[in-house]
Amino acid sequence: MPLARDKDVAVSPDLYSAGLGTALLVTGSSKQQSWGKRWLSRAGFDVKGAANVDDTLRHLADMRPSVVIVDARMRDVTGRSLFELVLEKRRNNACVFVLCKSARDMEDVARHEDAEILRKPFNWQLFSQRIMRAAAMHNMQQELLHARKALTAARLDATSAQRHVLAMRGIDSLTGLPGRERFINHIARLRKSAAENSSPAVLVLGIDRFDLINDTVGHAVGNQVLHQFAERLHALLEKDDLLSLSDTSTLTATAGRVAGVRFGLLLSVTNVDEIQRIADAIGSCFERPFDSDGQSIYLSITMGAACMIDDRAPACNLLGLAEQALEEARRANVRLEFFDPSSANQRARSLMIEDMLHTALPRRQLNLAYQPIMDFHGRSVVAAEALLRWSHPEIGEIAPDEFMPIAERTDLVSDINEFVVEEVIRQAAEWAQTVDAPGRIALNLSYAQLMAGNIVELMRQSLSRHSVTADQLQVEVRESDLLNRSESVFDVIYQLKGLGVKLAIDQFGTGAFSVALLEQLPLDTVKIERLRVNAPRHDRRSDAIGAGIVAIARRLDLSVTAVGIESDAQIQRLRNWGCNEFQGNFFSPPVAASQLTADTIPGMKDRFRSAAALRATGRHAFVPDMRPESRPLTA
Structure with missing residues (x-):
């Protein structure tokens, strides 16, 4: 079949400015190179030619063509079909078309799903239209892929920015609760605003043997459980009956994440019995298992509590005393332990050391x-x-x-x-x-x-x-x-x-x-x-x-x-x-x-x-x- 001449075809003006990228034409036939370049150029491609294996591989690496048209009968020095090598070496998932002159050529190419057949007679007018459509689809897919990557990157940036904002505000990004420093600030504010008949108290909840959960089901599931733990604690504090003392009196409570698997509860209480009651309610609440993808995970918690003893002591001391009580509860193997005021000597030494520590650096004692x-x-x-x-x-x-x-x-x-x-x-x-x-x-x-x-x-x-x-x-x-x-x-x-x-x-x-x-x-x-x-x-x-x-x-x-x-x-x-x-x-x-x-x-x-x-x-x-x-x- 004779090849069509220029005057025989009316090419759409849109094809000249399609911006379809580069087409690599690989064939040893000068006739096919000439006609292929002419029609592919008219279709909107920047066309490069290659007549051997070395030039083909070099162009694949340097140009990254969006379309490769290769002769089915070209082979490398080992006898392997060049189009198979092109399929392996192509970048950006380029479209590959194979020029087939016989039924056997088409059988070889048909075994590769990613290669399309261009069979004899070679009508480059029709080929260029078909290749143009394939390239346009390929470019759309690449743009969609880049858009997805950009969207993923934007989401990651947004998540990172959100965590940064939360950290700047003193909020724990995993649980949404105040972090340790913000929790201590809450203690200081409550101490200043507490009523005459009440005083701040801190109840620290420690999750026991949480490392077993991380080692068994992984840190991702462990983080999910911590998030659910915080949600359950928050929901418990919102219950009307938990903090009610009478029809006209209600306790105030603030929760925070004060360490990895430690949560603090700041209360304004009038006596120790109120702390005991709330601790009992919390203990019962967390006896129910947590769910992770259908798997039930049980947690045990230990608690330590401390009430404000000295109004002049820093707010962080109250949290520290509650954490000391928590450690004592673990040593005694009990659910709740109150800080013992009889340990005042140790507490007094701690306060003295804290006071001296402020001047240790300026005085070059460290x-x-x-x-x-x-x-x-x-x-x-x-x-x-x-x-x-x-x-x-x-x-x-x-x-x-x-x-x-x-x-x-x-x-x-x-x-x-x-x-x-x-x-x-x-x-x-x-x-x-x-x-x-x-x-x-x-x-x-x-x-x-x-x-x-x-x-x-x-x-x-x-x-x-x-x-x-x-x-x-x-x-x-x-x-x-x-x-x-x-x-x-x-x-x-x-x-x-x-x-x-x-x-x-x-x-x-x-x-x-x-x-x-x-x-x-x-x-x-x-x-x-x-x-x-x-x-x-x-x-x-x-x-x-x-x-x-x-x-x-x-x-x-x-x-x-x-x-x-x-x-x-x-x-x-x-x-x-x-x-x-x-x-x-x-x-x-x-x-x-x-x-x-x-x-x-x-x-x-x-x-x-x-x-x-x-x-x-x-x-x-x-x-x-x-x-x-x-x-x-x-x-």
């Missing part, structure tokens, strides 16, 4: 000590953990375990963050210029520290100010601070990783630990808790668990640091597990930064010489010169 982290051989200090110390001129040394929980209940934790981050990075800059100094500094941050202020921006600015590379800093987060937490803390961790900071999970392997954390977080190091390290040497069960934990971490290419080393026998045992770094008083207690090199730590080299001598006599001891590649990666 400082950092550093405990070395030794390499596999025990010859070099490869890192150091920064440990916060408070030396008070009158009271003496105050342990971090005592003053940090107090700081975390107040805004003082932000000030401590600024001091610690600045001092650690300043020290890292100094050590970077010192021979035999540690290559990185480990900094342990609690959940409250991670969520207080912009810890990420603090580190970014300090790293830049001191010209310190981020990998000189290792942020350690306790495993217990990651379980049952909102996504916000994981966002902070990923932002820190984005700076280039090394990340470690501390105190791993005790309690209800979650191996999933090793997979979910961008970790560099796992630190084995001292309780695991100090387990009896001949305890086969404990030894198997410890070795298994280390083996998993090493298989994930994580460094493993054993903490709390006190003897060379422990080192040998932990090296057999696969640990490659060691920390503990066996090497050195925490010391001043000026003392932290292998030459200046008192007695370090003598300890290792002694250990080697013991082994030479046949006694079990740590051997400093064993090659690291000899250590096993499995239990």
